[in-house]
Amino acid sequence: MRGTAITARVGLALGVAVAVCFVTGLISHFIQHPQPWFFWPTRPVWLYRLTQGLHVISGIAAIPLIVVKLWSVWPKLFERPVIGGFVRQLERASILVLVGAMLFQLSTGIMNIAQWYAFEFFFTTSHYAMAYVAAGAVLVHIAVKLPVIRRALGEPLEQPSGELPGVPGLSRGLTRRTVLRGTWLAVAVATVATAGQTVPLLRKVSVLAPRTGQGPQGVPVNRSAIAAGVLRTARSPQYRLTVTDGAVSRAFTLEDLQAMPQVTHRLPIACVEGWSVDAEWTGAVLADLLATVGASPDSDVRMISLEPPGPYSRTTLPARHVRDSQTLIALRLNGEALDLDHGYPCRLIAPTRPGVLQTKWLSRIEVVP
Numbered sequence: 557m558r559g560t561a562i563t564a565r566v567g568l569a570l571g572v573a574v575a576v577c578f579v580t581g582l583i584s585h586f587i588q589h590p591q592p593w594f595f596w597p598t599r600p601v602w603l604y605r606l607t608q609g610l611h612v613i614s615g616i617a618a619i620p621l622i623v624v625k626l627w628s629v630w631p632k633l634f635e636r637p638v639i640g641g642f643v644r645q646l647e648r649a650s651i652l653v654l655v656g657a658m659l660f661q662l663s664t665g666i667m668n669i670a671q672w673y674a675f676e677f678f679f680t681t682s683h684y685a686m687a688y689v690a691a692g693a694v695l696v697h698i699a700v701k702l703p704v705i706r707r708a709l710g711e712p713l714e715q716p717s718g719e720l721p722g723v724p725g726l727s728r729g730l731t732r733r734t735v736l737r738g739t740w741l742a743v744a745v746a747t748v749a750t751a752g753q754t755v756p757l758l759r760k761v762s763v764l765a766p767r768t769g770q771g772p773q774g775v776p777v778n779r780s781a782i783a784a785g786v787l788r789t790a791r792s793p794q795y796r797l798t799v800t801d802g803a804v805s806r807a808f809t810l811e812d813l814q815a816m817p818q819v820t821h822r823l824p825i826a827c828v829e830g831w832s833v834d835a836e837w838t839g840a841v842l843a844d845l846l847a848t849v850g851a852s853p854d855s856d857v858r859m860i861s862l863e864p865p866g867p868y869s870r871t872t873l874p875a876r877h878v879r880d881s882q883t884l885i886a887l888r889l890n891g892e893a894l895d896l897d898h899g900y901p902c903r904l905i906a907p908t909r910p911g912v913l914q915t916k917w918l919s920r921i922e923v924v925p
């Protein structure tokens with residue numbers, strides 16, 4: 557049943573999944589590490605929900621594909637000579653890099669969405685760096701194998717009958733067509749079993765999704781107020797939200813914020829881990845708040861949390877998002893006062909932002925000079 561006819565067809569699907577995964581991964585990386593040339597729009601508001609959902613879905617779909625592809629060439633990996641001449645050495649080394657990089661990407665990605673940080677290295681930098689290794693190895697592999705791929709895709713899937721002379725029933729058993737159908741089915745099952753963390757329609761059947769839509773006020777929680785160490789400061793009567801632009805500074809109590817014009821928008825929380833949910837957020841428009849200190853709407857703005865300094869306690873919001881009328885300092889979620897775990901007294905919620913940049917428990921908003 558093994559053979560290039562299977563390898564090339566599964567490889568084609570794997571190539572598509574890897575390409576989608578690579579591009580959407582780069583998008584997520586450059587939103588979090590902005591470059592002058594990178595343009596990330598604020599509309600449609602669900603754009604990051606789509607790209608990051610696709611990132612995780614395509615990564616998960618790639619797993620059965622890589623398993624079948626490896627199976628289809630398994631005996632070749634142990635062919636003699638193990639090393640051989642220079643060209644053969646190069647080919648085998650490139651396949652080692654390819655398989656190693658892909659397995660690294662898929663396993664660290666899966667461990668990350670399961671929040672199992674068993675690895676000692678920092679996830680995002682290694683996952684990002686290895687993405688180029690994997691993508692480079694895929695391109696080299698496709699270039700080297702192009703003649704074989706073309707031939708194999710042109711070949712019929714099944715061997716001509718008569719290959720097993722005198723054993724009529726045998727070719728009717730497990731065929732390559734069955735292997736391929738099984739592969740597509742495995743991809744479909746893996747996708748449906750996890751995609752519900754992004755696609756509401758699939759929520760009920762996504763039995764393996766790391767996150768359901770559950771949590772206070774219908775929204776999952778990534779880091780709770782206890783874990784972030786903000787239980788006391790968030791509930792303190794001394795709480796103030798300080799807004800500063802250079803020398804100008806104003807401190808707002810929660811009542812001050814509530815007294816400002818309130819607007820409601822339907823915006824998703826879309827975690828980099830792939831889960832996302834839509835919710836109704838109510839609060840003050842960030843641009844209105846900045847206007848009270850006379851800030852120009854064309855600057856980036858730093859969001860600082862009550863949370864002690866750490867990777868998620870402060871983020872920078874680009875000017876395009878600062879200006880946007882749907883960027884809110886939210887006080888309410890789905891019609892109720894914001895739950896402590898969702899960022900009470902107030903949190904940032906902006907369109908097309910990765911969840912990790914929607915800073916909770918805000919204490920300071922600073923215009924970046």
Ligand SMILES: Nc1nc2c(c(=O)[nH]1)N[C@H]1C(S)=C(S)[C@@H](COP(=O)(O)O)O[C@H]1N2
Pocket residue numbers: 775776777778779784825826827828861863868869897898899911912913914915916917
């Ligand atoms: N201060 C602070 N804000 C934070 C985080 C955090 O750890 N600390 N986690 C972020 C992440 S990773 C996500 S996905 C969203 C989730 O928001 P939720 O917990 O309200 O669903 O909050 C973001 N805001």
Ligand SMILES: [Mo]
Pocket residue numbers: 778826827828829911912
């Ligand atoms: Mo997140």
